[in-house]
Amino acid sequence: MLLTISGLPGSGTTTVSRILSQRHGLEMISAGEVFRSLAKEYGMTLSEFGELAESDDSIDLQIDERQKEIASTRDNIILEGRLAGHMATHDLKVWIKAPVEVRVQRVVARECGSFEEKLEETREREASEAIRYKGIYSIDIGDLSVYDLVIDSTKWDQFQVADIISCAIKRFSEQ
Template sequence: MLITVSGPPGSGKSTNAAGLADRLGVEHVSGGDIFREMAAERDMTPVEFNEFAEEDPRFDRKLDRRLRETAETGDELVLESRLAGWLAAEHADFRFWFDAPLSVRAERIAEREEKPVDRARAETERREASERKRYRELYGIDVDDLSIYDAAYNTARWPPDRFLDVLVATVEAYDPAADEGKAPIEGVRYDF
């Protein structure tokens, strides 16, 4: 089963995707980890690299192509990235969207990256604006359109261990027969 996990920065994608993969006994691939590695290779922060990528779409395409290839060849896998649901739209058995209020996400990021909350919030807003622009220009994707997802959750509503119980229960209740004959997602240029 291929499961995708998407959402904005600080929504709990990485933590919950890793936990879900562990609980299901499958592999976890993180687009965020790959993106941060690409930024570090250029001695940039993720925000700086986002803005740099606005000027040169090769970096987005390289990352997105790698994630799409993973989706095409991955079987027992939780694929996690901002665009995972879109990149694996034709292959995913189940697509999750995670979100939380910006104030909660900024606090999570500030704690994780050991920086002031107001700085984390400002950087997150810049990063999201950059990504929203790039994804629309490159692929015609509106990241605010959640219609492609099978389930969307506000991760601030549950403690982390209880939220994993919710995710596992959701996956276990999934009926693959319900997907037979589903149409491809409209309006996306699949030229990753």
């Protein structure tokens, strides 16, 4: 089974992916963690690294190629990342969404800082990513038509979202 979990920052993709990984014995591969670790290696904030990635396609290409390679060579994994649903085929593709204010509150709780500061960073990051994805892959990140399941994480907590996806995994596996 190959499961992709995608969503914008603060939507809950990483938390839900970790829960599902433990529940179903699936290996988790996170594009966001790779991006954050690269930003740290470069000594940059996520916003600064996003700006660099806008002018250097090789950063996104490295992350995305790694996901494609993993998806084509392994079974029983979760690919977690904004473009994971576009990078893999023959899988169950999930998008987790939430309003920007809710997502930013979650980011503030996780990373500290002020709501206003994180709201601006989030908007800049998302705008930067949208430009890069459109320019590199011709992907409109707002087009959710590639996903099998879209879940609003403001309606359920992380365990309930994982329950919904677990039900979809069971049905998908039966096909």
